[in-house]
Amino acid sequence: MSAITLDIAEKRYPARTGTPAREIFRDFRLDVAAGEFLVLLGSSGLGKTTLLNIAAGLDDTYRGAVRFGTANPRIAYAFQNPRLLPWRTVLENVALPLGEGMAARTSARRMLEEVGLAELASAYPERLSLGQQRRAALARAFAIEPDVLLMDEPFVSLDQPAAERLRELLRRLLARRPASVMFVTHDPREAVALASRIVLLEGSPATVARDVKVTLGLRERASPALADAFLIRMGIIPRTEPATPRG
Amino acid sequence: MSTASRLGMTAASLLALLLVWQGAALWAASPLLPSPAAVLAAMQRAAEGGALQRNIAITLARVAAAFFIAMAIGSALGIALGRSPRLNELFGPWVIVLLNLPALVVIILCYVWFGLTEAAAITAVSINKIPNVAVTMREGAAALSRDLDEMARVYRFGRWRTLRHVTLPQLVPFFTASARSGLALTWKIVLVVELLGRSNGVGFELQTAFQMFDVATVLAYALAFTVVVQIIEMGLLQPWERWANGWRR
Protein backbone atom coordinates (compact mmCIF):
# COMPACT_ATOMS: atom_id res chain seq x y z
CA MET A 1 0.00 0.00 0.00
CA SER A 2 1.16 3.53 -0.76
CA ALA A 3 2.39 5.72 2.01
CA ILE A 4 1.12 8.85 0.25
CA THR A 5 -1.47 9.15 -2.49
CA LEU A 6 -1.88 12.54 -4.08
CA ASP A 7 -5.00 12.81 -6.15
CA ILE A 8 -5.44 16.33 -7.44
CA ALA A 9 -8.40 16.86 -9.73
CA GLU A 10 -7.66 20.54 -9.99
CA LYS A 11 -5.35 23.09 -8.44
CA ARG A 12 -5.35 26.62 -9.71
CA TYR A 13 -4.25 29.98 -8.44
CA PRO A 14 -6.81 32.68 -9.12
CA ALA A 15 -5.80 35.80 -11.02
CA ARG A 16 -4.35 38.53 -8.91
CA THR A 17 -3.23 41.99 -9.81
CA GLY A 18 -0.24 41.38 -12.05
CA THR A 19 -0.61 37.61 -12.42
CA PRO A 20 -3.18 35.86 -14.59
CA ALA A 21 -5.03 32.82 -13.23
CA ARG A 22 -2.90 29.68 -13.48
CA GLU A 23 -3.83 26.07 -13.53
CA ILE A 24 -1.05 24.13 -11.82
CA PHE A 25 -2.46 20.58 -11.74
CA ARG A 26 -5.31 18.83 -13.53
CA ASP A 27 -6.12 15.17 -12.91
CA PHE A 28 -2.73 14.68 -11.38
CA ARG A 29 -1.99 11.51 -9.47
CA LEU A 30 1.11 10.41 -7.65
CA ASP A 31 1.65 7.45 -5.34
CA VAL A 32 4.59 7.27 -3.01
CA ALA A 33 5.41 3.80 -1.71
CA ALA A 34 6.26 3.27 1.93
CA GLY A 35 9.94 3.85 2.58
CA GLU A 36 10.46 5.27 -0.88
CA PHE A 37 12.80 8.20 -1.51
CA LEU A 38 10.97 10.06 -4.24
CA VAL A 39 12.78 12.97 -5.85
CA LEU A 40 10.70 15.48 -7.77
CA LEU A 41 12.56 17.23 -10.58
CA GLY A 42 11.12 20.02 -12.67
CA SER A 43 11.82 23.50 -13.84
CA SER A 44 11.06 26.57 -11.80
CA GLY A 45 7.46 27.62 -11.32
CA LEU A 46 6.02 24.24 -12.27
CA GLY A 47 4.24 23.57 -8.99
CA LYS A 48 6.63 21.44 -6.95
CA THR A 49 6.33 23.54 -3.81
CA THR A 50 2.58 23.69 -4.35
CA LEU A 51 2.52 19.89 -4.43
CA LEU A 52 4.47 19.59 -1.17
CA ASN A 53 2.23 22.16 0.50
CA ILE A 54 -0.82 20.17 -0.53
CA ALA A 55 0.75 16.99 0.83
CA ALA A 56 1.62 18.77 4.08
CA GLY A 57 -1.94 19.97 4.50
CA LEU A 58 -0.84 23.62 4.33
CA ASP A 59 -2.80 24.23 1.14
CA ASP A 60 -6.37 23.05 1.01
CA THR A 61 -7.60 25.23 -1.82
CA TYR A 62 -7.68 22.44 -4.41
CA ARG A 63 -10.11 19.81 -5.62
CA GLY A 64 -9.02 16.28 -4.84
CA ALA A 65 -7.68 14.31 -1.93
CA VAL A 66 -4.48 13.35 -0.17
CA ARG A 67 -4.42 9.96 1.51
CA PHE A 68 -1.80 8.46 3.75
CA GLY A 69 -0.98 4.82 4.39
CA THR A 70 -1.11 5.23 8.14
CA ALA A 71 -3.87 7.06 9.88
CA ASN A 72 -2.79 10.42 11.22
CA PRO A 73 0.85 10.22 10.04
CA ARG A 74 3.57 12.37 11.53
CA ILE A 75 4.69 14.78 8.83
CA ALA A 76 7.96 16.67 8.84
CA TYR A 77 8.71 19.41 6.32
CA ALA A 78 12.15 20.80 5.56
CA PHE A 79 11.47 24.08 3.80
CA GLN A 80 13.66 25.81 1.26
CA ASN A 81 14.55 28.32 3.96
CA PRO A 82 15.26 26.71 7.31
CA ARG A 83 12.35 28.56 8.97
CA LEU A 84 13.81 28.41 12.44
CA LEU A 85 12.39 30.72 15.09
CA PRO A 86 15.10 33.40 15.37
CA TRP A 87 14.11 34.24 18.96
CA ARG A 88 14.45 30.69 20.23
CA THR A 89 17.71 28.80 20.67
CA VAL A 90 18.65 25.96 18.36
CA LEU A 91 17.75 23.50 21.09
CA GLU A 92 14.34 25.07 21.64
CA ASN A 93 13.70 25.08 17.91
CA VAL A 94 14.31 21.36 17.72
CA ALA A 95 12.42 20.64 20.94
CA LEU A 96 9.29 22.69 20.28
CA PRO A 97 7.60 20.25 17.86
CA LEU A 98 7.94 17.64 20.61
CA GLY A 99 6.33 19.71 23.34
CA GLU A 100 7.63 21.87 26.15
CA GLY A 101 8.71 19.43 28.84
CA MET A 102 12.12 18.13 29.85
CA ALA A 103 11.62 14.99 27.76
CA ALA A 104 11.35 17.10 24.62
CA ARG A 105 14.59 18.90 25.43
CA THR A 106 16.38 15.66 26.13
CA SER A 107 15.50 14.09 22.82
CA ALA A 108 16.17 17.37 21.04
CA ARG A 109 19.66 17.41 22.55
CA ARG A 110 20.26 13.86 21.39
CA MET A 111 19.07 14.82 17.92
CA LEU A 112 21.46 17.78 17.84
CA GLU A 113 24.33 15.50 18.73
CA GLU A 114 23.39 13.30 15.84
CA VAL A 115 23.55 16.15 13.35
CA GLY A 116 26.75 17.51 14.90
CA LEU A 117 25.31 20.67 16.42
CA ALA A 118 25.58 19.80 20.11
CA GLU A 119 27.92 22.73 20.75
CA LEU A 120 25.52 25.23 19.23
CA ALA A 121 22.47 24.05 21.18
CA SER A 122 22.11 27.29 23.10
CA ALA A 123 22.96 29.62 20.20
CA TYR A 124 20.33 31.64 18.38
CA PRO A 125 19.77 30.56 14.75
CA GLU A 126 20.88 33.83 13.18
CA ARG A 127 24.36 33.29 14.57
CA LEU A 128 24.63 30.03 12.63
CA SER A 129 25.88 29.58 9.07
CA LEU A 130 23.31 28.55 6.50
CA GLY A 131 24.66 25.01 6.51
CA GLN A 132 24.32 24.83 10.28
CA GLN A 133 20.79 26.20 10.10
CA ARG A 134 19.96 23.52 7.55
CA ARG A 135 21.33 20.92 9.96
CA ALA A 136 19.15 22.30 12.73
CA ALA A 137 16.13 22.13 10.43
CA LEU A 138 17.00 18.51 9.67
CA ALA A 139 17.29 17.77 13.36
CA ARG A 140 13.88 19.33 13.93
CA ALA A 141 12.40 17.26 11.10
CA PHE A 142 13.80 13.98 12.38
CA ALA A 143 13.13 14.72 16.03
CA ILE A 144 9.45 13.98 15.57
CA GLU A 145 10.32 10.60 14.00
CA PRO A 146 8.26 11.36 10.90
CA ASP A 147 6.36 8.83 8.81
CA VAL A 148 6.37 11.27 5.95
CA LEU A 149 9.25 13.63 5.20
CA LEU A 150 8.74 16.49 2.77
CA MET A 151 11.80 18.39 1.61
CA ASP A 152 11.78 21.45 -0.64
CA GLU A 153 15.25 22.08 -2.04
CA PRO A 154 16.64 21.76 1.48
CA PHE A 155 20.29 21.96 0.45
CA VAL A 156 20.15 24.77 -2.08
CA SER A 157 22.66 27.66 -1.96
CA LEU A 158 25.33 25.65 -0.20
CA ASP A 159 28.68 24.89 -1.81
CA GLN A 160 29.03 21.38 -3.20
CA PRO A 161 31.05 19.86 -0.34
CA ALA A 162 28.65 21.28 2.26
CA ALA A 163 25.63 20.03 0.32
CA GLU A 164 27.26 16.62 -0.02
CA ARG A 165 27.90 16.46 3.73
CA LEU A 166 24.26 17.25 4.36
CA ARG A 167 23.13 14.59 1.87
CA GLU A 168 25.36 12.13 3.68
CA LEU A 169 23.78 13.16 6.97
CA LEU A 170 20.31 12.75 5.50
CA ARG A 171 21.14 9.21 4.31
CA ARG A 172 22.42 8.33 7.76
CA LEU A 173 19.36 9.75 9.52
CA LEU A 174 17.04 7.91 7.17
CA ALA A 175 18.88 4.65 7.70
CA ARG A 176 18.07 4.90 11.39
CA ARG A 177 14.54 6.26 11.05
CA PRO A 178 13.02 5.15 7.76
CA ALA A 179 10.38 7.47 6.32
CA SER A 180 8.61 7.99 3.04
CA VAL A 181 10.28 10.98 1.44
CA MET A 182 9.24 13.52 -1.16
CA PHE A 183 12.28 15.58 -2.04
CA VAL A 184 12.21 18.52 -4.46
CA THR A 185 15.35 19.66 -6.23
CA HIS A 186 16.52 21.38 -9.41
CA ASP A 187 19.74 19.44 -9.48
CA PRO A 188 19.55 16.14 -11.40
CA ARG A 189 22.79 14.92 -9.84
CA GLU A 190 21.43 15.53 -6.38
CA ALA A 191 18.41 13.49 -7.45
CA VAL A 192 20.63 10.56 -8.48
CA ALA A 193 22.64 10.86 -5.29
CA LEU A 194 19.59 10.36 -3.09
CA ALA A 195 16.60 8.93 -4.89
CA SER A 196 15.11 5.49 -5.02
CA ARG A 197 12.74 6.94 -7.61
CA ILE A 198 12.88 10.08 -9.72
CA VAL A 199 9.79 11.79 -11.07
CA LEU A 200 10.30 14.49 -13.66
CA LEU A 201 7.46 17.01 -13.97
CA GLU A 202 6.78 19.02 -17.08
CA GLY A 203 4.28 21.36 -18.62
CA SER A 204 1.39 23.48 -17.47
CA PRO A 205 -0.66 22.02 -15.91
CA ALA A 206 2.15 19.80 -14.67
CA THR A 207 2.28 16.16 -15.66
CA VAL A 208 4.69 13.32 -14.98
CA ALA A 209 7.15 13.25 -17.88
CA ARG A 210 9.49 10.56 -16.53
CA ASP A 211 9.14 8.17 -13.64
CA VAL A 212 12.22 6.01 -13.09
CA LYS A 213 13.41 3.68 -10.34
CA VAL A 214 16.98 4.31 -9.26
CA THR A 215 18.85 1.17 -8.24
CA LEU A 216 22.41 2.42 -8.49
CA GLY A 217 25.10 1.60 -5.97
CA LEU A 218 26.69 4.25 -3.80
CA ARG A 219 29.76 4.46 -6.03
CA GLU A 220 27.74 5.22 -9.15
CA ARG A 221 25.63 7.76 -7.31
CA ALA A 222 28.70 9.60 -6.11
CA SER A 223 30.37 9.83 -9.51
CA PRO A 224 29.19 12.78 -11.63
CA ALA A 225 30.09 10.98 -14.88
CA LEU A 226 28.17 7.83 -13.99
CA ALA A 227 25.27 9.84 -12.63
CA ASP A 228 25.09 11.85 -15.86
CA ALA A 229 25.22 8.68 -17.91
CA PHE A 230 22.28 7.32 -15.94
CA LEU A 231 20.32 10.56 -16.30
CA ILE A 232 20.88 10.60 -20.07
CA ARG A 233 19.98 6.92 -20.39
CA MET A 234 16.71 7.58 -18.59
CA GLY A 235 15.94 10.67 -20.65
CA ILE A 236 15.97 12.98 -17.67
CA ILE A 237 18.63 15.23 -19.12
CA PRO A 238 19.26 15.63 -22.87
CA ARG A 239 22.19 13.82 -24.45
CA THR A 240 23.94 16.90 -25.82
CA GLU A 241 24.50 19.16 -22.82
CA PRO A 242 26.08 17.96 -19.62
CA ALA A 243 24.16 18.44 -16.41
CA THR A 244 24.91 21.86 -15.03
CA PRO A 245 26.60 21.58 -11.69
CA ARG A 246 25.08 23.86 -9.12
CA GLY A 247 26.95 26.07 -6.65
CA MET B 1 31.40 55.07 21.06
CA SER B 2 31.72 53.28 24.38
CA THR B 3 29.01 53.49 27.02
CA ALA B 4 31.26 55.50 29.31
CA SER B 5 32.10 58.16 26.76
CA ARG B 6 28.47 58.34 25.70
CA LEU B 7 27.45 58.95 29.30
CA GLY B 8 30.18 61.58 29.50
CA MET B 9 28.80 63.35 26.44
CA THR B 10 25.29 63.32 27.87
CA ALA B 11 26.53 64.74 31.17
CA ALA B 12 28.49 67.48 29.40
CA SER B 13 25.49 68.37 27.29
CA LEU B 14 23.24 68.62 30.34
CA LEU B 15 25.84 70.68 32.14
CA ALA B 16 25.94 73.10 29.20
CA LEU B 17 22.16 73.40 29.39
CA LEU B 18 22.44 74.18 33.09
CA LEU B 19 25.02 76.90 32.36
CA VAL B 20 22.85 78.48 29.68
CA TRP B 21 19.94 78.45 32.10
CA GLN B 22 22.04 80.01 34.86
CA GLY B 23 23.28 82.67 32.45
CA ALA B 24 19.78 83.49 31.27
CA ALA B 25 18.54 83.69 34.85
CA LEU B 26 21.34 86.10 35.79
CA TRP B 27 20.63 88.23 32.76
CA ALA B 28 16.85 88.32 33.30
CA ALA B 29 17.16 88.78 37.07
CA SER B 30 13.44 88.12 37.51
CA PRO B 31 11.47 85.64 39.66
CA LEU B 32 9.75 84.62 36.42
CA LEU B 33 13.00 82.98 35.30
CA PRO B 34 14.46 81.50 38.50
CA SER B 35 18.02 80.19 38.60
CA PRO B 36 18.77 76.48 38.97
CA ALA B 37 19.55 77.07 42.63
CA ALA B 38 16.15 78.70 43.22
CA VAL B 39 14.42 75.76 41.54
CA LEU B 40 16.39 73.33 43.67
CA ALA B 41 15.33 75.26 46.76
CA ALA B 42 11.70 75.13 45.66
CA MET B 43 12.08 71.40 45.11
CA GLN B 44 13.43 71.01 48.64
CA ARG B 45 10.57 73.05 50.07
CA ALA B 46 8.02 70.89 48.25
CA ALA B 47 9.75 67.71 49.31
CA GLU B 48 10.03 68.63 52.99
CA GLY B 49 6.34 68.22 53.76
CA GLY B 50 6.20 65.16 51.51
CA ALA B 51 3.90 66.96 49.04
CA LEU B 52 6.26 66.48 46.10
CA GLN B 53 6.64 62.77 46.67
CA ARG B 54 2.95 62.25 47.32
CA ASN B 55 1.84 64.11 44.23
CA ILE B 56 4.37 62.37 42.02
CA ALA B 57 3.22 59.01 43.40
CA ILE B 58 -0.42 59.86 42.74
CA THR B 59 0.37 60.95 39.18
CA LEU B 60 2.49 57.87 38.57
CA ALA B 61 -0.34 55.65 39.76
CA ARG B 62 -2.65 57.32 37.25
CA VAL B 63 -0.04 56.98 34.52
CA ALA B 64 0.41 53.30 35.35
CA ALA B 65 -3.31 52.55 35.40
CA ALA B 66 -4.01 54.36 32.14
CA PHE B 67 -0.90 52.91 30.53
CA PHE B 68 -1.75 49.29 31.30
CA ILE B 69 -5.39 49.66 30.35
CA ALA B 70 -4.46 51.32 27.08
CA MET B 71 -1.73 48.80 26.26
CA ALA B 72 -4.06 45.86 26.92
CA ILE B 73 -7.08 47.17 25.02
CA GLY B 74 -5.00 48.78 22.28
CA SER B 75 -2.98 45.60 21.69
CA ALA B 76 -6.04 43.37 21.57
CA LEU B 77 -7.77 45.77 19.22
CA GLY B 78 -4.72 46.21 17.00
CA ILE B 79 -4.04 42.48 16.73
CA ALA B 80 -7.68 41.77 15.89
CA LEU B 81 -7.64 44.44 13.17
CA GLY B 82 -4.30 43.27 11.83
CA ARG B 83 -5.43 39.66 11.61
CA SER B 84 -8.80 40.23 10.03
CA PRO B 85 -9.11 42.42 6.91
CA ARG B 86 -12.87 42.35 7.38
CA LEU B 87 -12.70 43.78 10.92
CA ASN B 88 -10.15 46.29 9.73
CA GLU B 89 -12.48 47.52 7.01
CA LEU B 90 -15.27 47.88 9.54
CA PHE B 91 -13.41 49.48 12.43
CA GLY B 92 -10.22 50.86 10.90
CA PRO B 93 -11.90 54.23 10.21
CA TRP B 94 -13.04 54.43 13.84
CA VAL B 95 -9.44 54.15 14.92
CA ILE B 96 -8.47 56.95 12.54
CA VAL B 97 -11.21 59.18 13.93
CA LEU B 98 -10.11 58.48 17.51
CA LEU B 99 -6.50 59.04 16.54
CA ASN B 100 -7.31 62.51 15.26
CA LEU B 101 -9.56 63.56 18.10
CA PRO B 102 -7.70 66.19 20.17
CA ALA B 103 -6.77 64.93 23.63
CA LEU B 104 -8.47 67.90 25.21
CA VAL B 105 -11.80 67.01 23.59
CA VAL B 106 -11.67 63.47 24.95
CA ILE B 107 -10.83 64.76 28.42
CA ILE B 108 -13.65 67.30 28.43
CA LEU B 109 -16.17 64.74 27.17
CA CYS B 110 -15.13 62.19 29.77
CA TYR B 111 -15.46 64.71 32.60
CA VAL B 112 -18.81 65.92 31.27
CA TRP B 113 -20.23 62.45 30.84
CA PHE B 114 -18.74 60.60 33.82
CA GLY B 115 -18.21 63.46 36.27
CA LEU B 116 -14.97 64.74 37.79
CA THR B 117 -13.99 61.26 39.00
CA GLU B 118 -10.86 59.18 39.09
CA ALA B 119 -12.41 56.69 36.67
CA ALA B 120 -13.25 59.45 34.21
CA ALA B 121 -9.69 60.79 34.42
CA ILE B 122 -8.09 57.41 33.75
CA THR B 123 -10.59 56.58 31.02
CA ALA B 124 -9.80 59.85 29.30
CA VAL B 125 -6.07 59.15 29.29
CA SER B 126 -6.57 55.57 28.13
CA ILE B 127 -8.83 56.57 25.26
CA ASN B 128 -6.22 59.05 24.12
CA LYS B 129 -3.61 56.37 23.94
CA ILE B 130 -5.55 53.32 22.72
CA PRO B 131 -5.63 54.29 19.03
CA ASN B 132 -1.86 54.84 18.95
CA VAL B 133 -1.23 51.42 20.41
CA ALA B 134 -3.83 49.84 18.13
CA VAL B 135 -2.30 51.32 14.99
CA THR B 136 1.21 50.14 15.88
CA MET B 137 0.08 46.66 16.90
CA ARG B 138 -2.09 46.36 13.80
CA GLU B 139 0.98 46.95 11.69
CA GLY B 140 2.80 44.21 13.57
CA ALA B 141 -0.06 41.74 13.37
CA ALA B 142 -0.48 42.32 9.64
CA ALA B 143 3.21 41.63 9.07
CA LEU B 144 3.31 38.27 10.86
CA SER B 145 5.40 35.74 9.00
CA ARG B 146 3.39 33.25 6.96
CA ASP B 147 6.43 31.03 6.68
CA LEU B 148 6.74 30.58 10.43
CA ASP B 149 3.01 30.11 10.78
CA GLU B 150 3.13 27.28 8.24
CA MET B 151 6.06 25.75 10.07
CA ALA B 152 4.08 25.80 13.32
CA ARG B 153 1.12 24.19 11.60
CA VAL B 154 3.15 21.39 10.03
CA TYR B 155 4.85 20.63 13.32
CA ARG B 156 1.53 20.80 15.16
CA PHE B 157 2.43 23.43 17.69
CA GLY B 158 -1.20 23.99 18.55
CA ARG B 159 -2.73 27.29 19.60
CA TRP B 160 -0.87 27.98 22.79
CA ARG B 161 2.66 27.07 21.65
CA THR B 162 2.12 29.00 18.41
CA LEU B 163 1.00 32.07 20.31
CA ARG B 164 3.81 31.94 22.82
CA HIS B 165 6.74 30.96 20.61
CA VAL B 166 5.76 32.13 17.13
CA THR B 167 3.26 34.98 17.25
CA LEU B 168 4.03 37.03 20.36
CA PRO B 169 7.81 37.23 19.79
CA GLN B 170 7.11 38.79 16.40
CA LEU B 171 4.97 41.43 18.09
CA VAL B 172 7.52 42.36 20.75
CA PRO B 173 9.20 45.14 18.73
CA PHE B 174 5.83 46.71 17.99
CA PHE B 175 4.76 46.33 21.59
CA THR B 176 7.94 48.02 22.83
CA ALA B 177 7.58 50.81 20.31
CA SER B 178 4.05 51.56 21.42
CA ALA B 179 4.99 51.21 25.10
CA ARG B 180 7.78 53.71 24.61
CA SER B 181 5.82 56.36 22.74
CA GLY B 182 2.86 55.47 24.93
CA LEU B 183 4.58 56.26 28.20
CA ALA B 184 5.68 59.65 26.94
CA LEU B 185 2.19 60.45 25.70
CA THR B 186 0.45 59.13 28.82
CA TRP B 187 2.28 61.18 31.35
CA LYS B 188 1.80 64.37 29.37
CA ILE B 189 -1.92 63.79 29.10
CA VAL B 190 -2.24 62.77 32.75
CA LEU B 191 -0.96 66.21 33.73
CA VAL B 192 -3.65 67.90 31.64
CA VAL B 193 -6.32 65.63 33.09
CA GLU B 194 -5.18 66.50 36.60
CA LEU B 195 -5.07 70.17 35.81
CA LEU B 196 -8.64 70.12 34.52
CA GLY B 197 -10.41 67.93 37.02
CA ARG B 198 -8.40 66.51 39.91
CA SER B 199 -7.46 68.00 43.26
CA ASN B 200 -4.07 66.32 43.62
CA GLY B 201 -1.18 65.08 41.52
CA VAL B 202 1.57 66.89 39.67
CA GLY B 203 -0.83 68.50 37.19
CA PHE B 204 -2.91 70.01 39.99
CA GLU B 205 0.17 71.35 41.77
CA LEU B 206 1.42 72.88 38.54
CA GLN B 207 -1.86 74.69 38.15
CA THR B 208 -1.76 76.01 41.72
CA ALA B 209 1.78 77.24 41.21
CA PHE B 210 0.80 78.74 37.88
CA GLN B 211 -2.02 80.73 39.49
CA MET B 212 0.48 82.23 41.92
CA PHE B 213 3.06 82.78 39.17
CA ASP B 214 5.42 80.60 41.20
CA VAL B 215 7.65 79.57 38.28
CA ALA B 216 10.24 78.01 40.59
CA THR B 217 7.72 75.49 41.87
CA VAL B 218 6.45 74.79 38.34
CA LEU B 219 9.99 73.99 37.24
CA ALA B 220 10.69 72.03 40.42
CA TYR B 221 7.72 69.72 39.83
CA ALA B 222 8.41 69.43 36.12
CA LEU B 223 12.05 68.53 36.70
CA ALA B 224 11.38 66.04 39.47
CA PHE B 225 8.73 64.33 37.43
CA THR B 226 10.85 64.20 34.28
CA VAL B 227 13.65 62.58 36.24
CA VAL B 228 11.29 59.95 37.62
CA VAL B 229 9.97 59.18 34.14
CA GLN B 230 13.51 58.90 32.79
CA ILE B 231 14.42 56.49 35.56
CA ILE B 232 11.41 54.33 34.67
CA GLU B 233 12.43 54.42 31.00
CA MET B 234 16.00 53.37 31.71
CA GLY B 235 15.35 51.09 34.63
CA LEU B 236 12.35 49.17 33.29
CA LEU B 237 11.66 49.66 29.63
CA GLN B 238 15.18 49.52 28.26
CA PRO B 239 16.31 46.41 30.17
CA TRP B 240 13.13 44.66 29.09
CA GLU B 241 13.76 45.65 25.49
CA ARG B 242 17.34 44.38 25.69
CA TRP B 243 16.14 41.10 27.15
CA ALA B 244 13.48 40.68 24.49
CA ASN B 245 15.98 41.42 21.72
CA GLY B 246 18.75 39.19 23.05
CA TRP B 247 18.45 36.84 20.08
CA ARG B 248 19.35 39.47 17.53
CA ARG B 249 22.80 39.39 16.04
Ligand SMILES: Nc1ncnc2c1ncn2[C@@H]1O[C@H](COP(=O)(O)OP(=O)(O)OP(=O)(O)O)[C@@H](O)[C@H]1O
Ligand atom coordinates in the same frame (compact mmCIF):
# COMPACT_ATOMS: atom_id res chain seq x y z
N1 LIG C 1 0.07 32.03 -3.54
C1 LIG C 1 0.15 32.04 -4.88
N2 LIG C 1 -0.69 32.82 -5.60
C2 LIG C 1 -0.65 32.84 -6.94
N3 LIG C 1 0.22 32.13 -7.67
C3 LIG C 1 1.07 31.32 -7.03
C4 LIG C 1 1.09 31.25 -5.59
N4 LIG C 1 2.06 30.39 -5.22
C5 LIG C 1 2.62 29.95 -6.36
N5 LIG C 1 2.04 30.50 -7.44
C6 LIG C 1 2.37 30.23 -8.84
O1 LIG C 1 2.20 28.86 -9.07
C7 LIG C 1 3.27 28.34 -9.82
C8 LIG C 1 3.90 27.19 -9.10
O2 LIG C 1 4.53 27.66 -7.95
P1 LIG C 1 5.48 26.73 -7.06
O3 LIG C 1 6.05 27.57 -5.98
O4 LIG C 1 4.74 25.53 -6.66
O5 LIG C 1 6.60 26.34 -8.13
P2 LIG C 1 7.90 25.46 -7.91
O6 LIG C 1 7.83 24.33 -8.88
O7 LIG C 1 8.08 25.13 -6.49
O8 LIG C 1 9.01 26.48 -8.41
P3 LIG C 1 10.51 26.64 -7.87
O9 LIG C 1 11.26 25.50 -8.42
O10 LIG C 1 10.95 27.94 -8.48
O11 LIG C 1 10.46 26.68 -6.38
C9 LIG C 1 4.23 29.49 -10.09
O12 LIG C 1 4.03 29.95 -11.40
C10 LIG C 1 3.81 30.55 -9.11
O13 LIG C 1 3.96 31.81 -9.68
Ligand SMILES: [Mg+2]
Ligand atom coordinates in the same frame (compact mmCIF):
# COMPACT_ATOMS: atom_id res chain seq x y z
MG1 LIG D 1 9.48 25.79 -5.00
